[in-house]
Amino acid sequence: MTDKKTPLHDEHVALGAHMTEFGGWQMPLRYTSDLAEHRAVRETAGLFDLSHMGDIGVHGPEAAAFLDHALVGAISQVKLLRARYSMICADDGGVLDDLIVYRTGETEYFVVANAANTEVVLDEFRRRAAAFDVEVVPAPSALLAVQGPRAEEILRATDGFEEDPEASGGVTLENLRYYACAPMRFRDEAVVVGRTGYTGEDGFEIWVSPDRAVELWRAVLAAGEPFGLVPAGLSARDSLRLEAGMPLYGHELDTTTTPFEAGMGRVVRLDKETADGEPLAFVGRDALASRKGAQPARVLVGLRGEGRRPARAGYDVVRRTADGDAGAKVGSVTSGVPSPTLGYPVAMAYVTPEVSAEGTELAVDVRGRAEPFVVVPLPFYRRTK
């Protein structure tokens, strides 16, 4: 199978991007430098192509009830033009995907799934939708993200990009809240703008029809240039999300992991009810109810490296002996990078509960050598407002 290309593929190639396969798509890994792109997002702004993400429309009178049933969160409580981070679990409580649900109308939602999981989520949605008056439709569109402290100014300066207070009920870029969305305009086209992201910075995500994506991409790049905006690839996206302590499906989350182990128990709403006030038997509820409050066999922690060598996904986490050598294995690294912002290695890892307390001195087996790491709280990085 050949990798799919986003509508912006030729733009990436023309910019000299180093392309890579990700979730079945050809995506830009970096344009020039991972570090420079990462720093641009922290200091000014970066522009990302996220068109590989899976957009799924959910429409119909029972859309809210269906999403309450299919996902672990209380989606029916999400207000109009708001968004919610949630997960779809299997019957055994394992995570099939983490996703964001945007409510764009009274009975209209769209769900953004991870690229590699889009088909799984679509299949599960169709299966779980059988008893509901709802339509589940793939809604492929282009998705651009402008992330960084100057994102708002840059979008305001983007030629042809306009707020649409009439359609959005007075919502502008300035007053658009975190985890909210609004209809806006790009030239003669209606676009949806969300104040969401995966970088730990302020920023926006913009859904635009595929045939207008290049135009919008170029307009944002041109407007952003004086601010120092650069196009940013998946490599920067990964180090940014990791600093911000955000999980990545396939690393921190998978079908053998429950939301509780991942430290994401807050997204599971065992208390949600049907319209009649009955407990709502959403998919995975029984398994998750039995796990809640129980000590999980492993927990997700943040690790800060005391040396210079980064830990990588799959490396063993071990006890640190008195001489600084590797002791018994106590866990596995799920993601790790040298943090560009903090200047030391950071990693996320699943470890056994008895070594999960903040300050616990551990080591990571970095290709045969015990590198010292210490347990720290997540996130590693939090922006100053």
Add this chain to the structure above:
Amino acid sequence: MAEYPATLKYTKEHEWVDGESPATVGITPYAAEALGDVVFVELPEVGATIEHGTVVGEIESTKSVSELYAPVSGTVTEVNQAVVDDPELVGSAPFEGGWLFKVEVSATGELLTADEYRAHAGV
């Protein structure tokens, strides 16, 4: 597009070595570009005896780790402390300030000319 000096020899593992005595070793711009931003280098120690074709160090970038192979056999006479302190030099000046170590050569392995290397790497 980087220039590949004809005065240097290259390996299939993307190292370069010059013909001086002692010989200087580094990695090619192609390898540096593929690695991305280099954040850590581990080099053989001065005085170490190395054998061509074997792993003598590591180069670690933000995204990946790759092994450093000895292009020649001999005794290491010097390592580039500047590149240990500032690993980004590997990417910014692979043929100059980003050199890695020097070696008193006792034997060479299979080395490529600049043209052969460019054909091998597709650059």
